[in-house]
Structures are given as structure tokens and as C-alpha cells.
Amino acid sequence: MPGDSFYITTPIYYVNDIPHLGTAYCTIAADTRARFERLRGKDVRFLTGTDENALKVARAAEAEGKDVQAFVDELAERFKATWKEFNISYDDFIRTTEPRHTTVVRRFVEKLHESGDIYLSTYNGWYCVSCETFFTDDELKAGPEVSSEVNEGRPSCPNAECRKDVQWVEEPSYYFRLSAYGDRLIEEIEKRPEFLRPDSRRNEVLSFIRSGLNDVCISRMQTWGIPMPESIPDSQGQVVYVWFDALINYVSATGYLSENSDAASLFDRYWPCDVHLVGKDIFVRFHATFWPAILMALGIAVPRTVFGHGFWNIEGEKMSKSKGNVIEPVQLARDLAKSSGCEFQIAVDAMRYCLLREVAFGADGDFRRAGLIGRFNAELANDLGNLLNRSLSMLHRYRDGKVSGNRGGDSALRSVCEAALPEVGSAYADMNFIQALARINEIVNEANRHIEREAPWEKSKRGENESLDFLLTELLDTLQFVTVALAPLMPTVTQKIWEQLGEPVPFTELRWQDATRWGDLSKGHTTRKPEPIFPRIDKTDVKGSAKTVEQPPSTTDPQPSEKPTITFAEFQKMELRTAKILTAEKVKGADKLLQLTVDLGTEQRTVVAGIAQQFSPEEILGKTVVIVANLEPAKIRGIQSQGMILAAGGEVPLALITPDRDVPTGAKVR
């Protein structure tokens, strides 16, 4: 069905090392989008794979004293195994040592030779093995300052994410006439705003192209790699440059130029690719310039969108092997499962959720374990876990688990879900995961508050059966919405919820529109007894009586105003904003202090608050509070505190100030 296909790719990862948090991030994002498109009924092709012909891969094998092919075979399996654990639903996994790829690469070289787009010359310049990239002298000079500690004055890679030593190379080489494609590239970029995303990266590409493109080497004097075709004169002993080889994977995997007609038909069905998802490190030079120019030279359509996502630092530092802070995703999920007491697959989903929920896709993030646990506790265990548990427990307590299906009347919750569905859908389609997830979380919170307001336990006591049935049905309907809306991101969690809801539509046959197709939970249908999916953090029983905070003796009776009057302008200087508490822990050696991480929507901050004697870390996790956001930072017990939480009370804080209804995190308080 033309128009109904959807082709998405991740970079093919170098197999010089095992998968890490960064590669998992990109792959999870691609998987989420692929699952979303499948839910929407699209004919999806999701490609990932491994980049195996690089010099650095050969060197890594040598360093381990292994045969290169055996080494890459082993690592490709490691990638596949990790993606399996992370429920990555790829349709194809391409390896660049496979004949279906190598033959296409050689054909590409021949075609470019026939069209005059490649020519023989000599390369004299720098090469970064880590980035597998050629750099000119000018590019080296324009790069960030070299830290003498790292490179001891030796020339280093200008790529800020790399900075490793570069080496001088002089060898005969075939060049691709990239310089001839600058104008066409600029025209394409300017004509189609959706081509390069996010918008901020488009300008970077335009200035890179406008500063003048150099022709690019496409062959190298080395032994490991795809040999140049025999028909290309004076290329004996050369292999195809690894980036030229690697980029072609996106079409070789569709069977382009394949003699097998079944394989070749994939190209017609899926090309041009809908989204190439890559990190910012390989966006400008390779995916936004070199690759579309190669396609233009061969008369192949360029991809619809190339999206460059941001990078994760780890606890404030660049992730690097030498720092020993590289996070292995499967190990991280194991750690999370262990510390939170949930199943491994639930921890995987929680990681998938937290990675895409934490920072705007496209922007850089700082990964902190404490932040992951805070988010997990606040939004999954607490907000979502509670809603599921309370709703099903009440249904079992009051109605033996049977759904009345009473929808006689207007439901505010159902209306909110109906309005949110297209918004959440557009956010997924726009790779704006943070917005999709924030919206879903708002609805979960709204449903939890609805329970408090409507007090179903009172309705039951008073025998208000119709109204109780109506409420229980709207809660299940909201859970139906939330489950479908989160299905692209959390396949295991949502399947478990779906099964507990006892929905008649099999999970595997779900469609996006089912989110608000009310009525499937028909009259008399029985739900399962709730089984906690996430470990329970805050014990809130079905009556909604949240754990009570022990009130300290009132040492602060209301007092008349003690401070001088301030002008409105003075008041306006204060920036008050709502903030969500993501993590909370006691400050060692200070019995009154809690160290908090709070989310202001646009950023996270550390705040030290003198509330430890009145509030336990567990009970305030996930709460939305009000903070003075522009208070001068202060060092408290060696911790930099960036704001102050508002609480009622004098010397002794009696209650935290929280908004009385849902507001976006970081909303202004006036």
C-alpha cells in the first residue's frame, strides 16, 4: 500500500565494543517510533545492525588477539542479545560483512566511477581512527582547544565528542566529488524543513556546507574491509572507506540492486526512508551531507528525515572507556530490578521510559542513577502503579471485579483522554517523546486526583451504586487509554496492565485508536485481581488515605504579618515555579536536611531543604512543590543548593505547598 509504509533506521554500530547506554538510547527511540507506527497500522520496516569493516574494529580484534571475522561475529551477537533483552522489535539486522551488503557497495563504487563522480588522486592529510574520519589542517585548527593532559600537544581530532589523536596519512585514494553537490544539498535542505531535524541542527549543516565542501576519500590502503572492485583502475590493495561502505547499509538492506527479486522489492516498498535516526556526532558530516550527496549522484531519492539526537553524559562526565563510566544497558536494568525489587523486563521498560522522559529528544542529557530511580518511583511505581492498583482493587472490593460498563453521562476523564490522543500521537510522530509522556503522566495524575475527589469509598458506604459504577468504569477507561498510549514505549508493562484489565482485544492486535474506543470493557466483563507490576513505594490504600505525616507540635500559631510591606515590583523579582521531586535522600550527618533533585520541566536542580524531620524521602517523592527558582545558590553542608522549597510553618515546616490541581512541571507561580 503506497503511503502506508514506514522505514526507520538506527546507525549501524561499530563492533569494536559492546553496546552501551548511548547506542541503547538511539535504538530504544527508534523502536518506540516503530512500535507507534505499527500501532497506527503502518507497514513498518525497522532496520538496525553493525558496522564491521572499520580499522578500529580490526585493531580491537588484534588487541584481543582474535581473528577479526570471529571477533565481529561474536560482537554482532552481543548487540542482538542486548536488543532482545530490550525488546527491540527490529525487522532486519544488517551486518556490513554480509555478501548482500558488500556486493551492493562494490556496485555503488562502479556506478560512481561510470558517472565520473569518483576520481583517483592522493590523500595527504589527517585521519582519526576513532571517528574513522578524514580531517583537513583547517578543520584541525578550528576544533576545540586540545587539552594538553589528554593529547600532550599532539594533533587531536576536532570532533568534540572524540578528541583522540589523529594520524598523518599519505596514500593514493579514490575521491568522491562531494564539492559538486553543495548547491543541490542546500536547495534540498531549504525546500524541505522536515529533511533535517531538529531545526537547531539544520543551521549547523547549512554553515558546514556553505563553508565549502571538500571531496571525500572513498578508498583506503588497508587490509580489513570491502575490497575495491577489480574493474576500478589502480585500486589494488585498497578497501572501500568505511563510512562510504556503512552508509550504503540503509539501501543494501532493502535489496537495492539485488538479483533476488523478492529482496529487491523491499526497495520499492520502503525507499525513501522515513527516518534515519542518528546521534549528533554523525549527523552533520555523514548523514546530512555525504549520504544525501551519494544518493543524488546515483539518482536515488534522499531520505525524508534525518534526525540527530543528543548525547548522554554520565553523572556529569563524558561517557568514556578510560573514565570507566561506560554504562552497559543490560547491567543497568539488572541493577534497577534488584534495587527496586521488580522483574527484569519491568526494569527494562522503566529504563526505556526514563531515557525518553528525561530530556527533550535532540538535546543532551546528564544520566544519573538517582534520577532514574526517582523518576521510576514517582511516575511509574507511584502514579501509574497506584492508579492501576487502586482502580482494580476497588472494582474487586465493590463489584467482584465485574465491570458495569456504566457510561451514562459525561465523563471528564474520558473527554481528557479523547482530547489527548491526537496530541500524544503527534508528539510520538514528531519524536517529541518528552511531550507525549508528560501528557500521559498528567492524565494518570488527574485520574488519581479524581479518585480522591469522588471518594468512591463514600459512594459505596452511601449506597450510591450508579455513580460508583460510573466512576469505576471511567477509571478503567482511563487505564485503557494510558495503556495504549504507553504501549510503544513500555511493551511489557502495558501488556501486563492490558491482561489485568481483562480487555477482550488481544494485546498484539491493539491499534492506536483503541485507546479511546470505549465500550470494550463490556457489561459483566471480569477484570483480573490487581498484581503489583511495580514495587509499591507509597502505601496508599484503596480508600485513598495516603500515609499520614506526623504533625509536629504546633510551635507556630498564626502570627500577624511581621515583615515590612513590599511593592509589587519587589514581589515580581521573585521567580516561583512548580517543581516535581524526583529524588530525595537524607544529607549525611545533618538530621534536618534532605537533598532533593527537582524537575523544573526545562532542567533538573539540586535543592537542600530543612524538612527531614517532618517528611521522609519516600513520602515526598513525586510530589509537585513550589520553589523559589531565582534564589542565589548556596552551599549547604558542601552541597550546592539551587533554590528553596516553600513550606507552611515557621521554625518547623508543617506542610509543603503544592498546587491543588495538575499543572505542567515548571509552571510559573504568581
Ligand code: ME8
Ligand atoms: O558512529 N549518548 O557507530 P557508533 C547518546 N558505525 N548516544 C550515543 C552516545 C552517547 N553518549 N554515544 C554513542 C558509528 N551514541 C558508525 C555509524 S551509520 C551508517 C554508521 C549513539 O558505534 C548515537 O546514536 O560509534 C551515535 O550516533 C551512535 O551511538 C554511534 O555509534
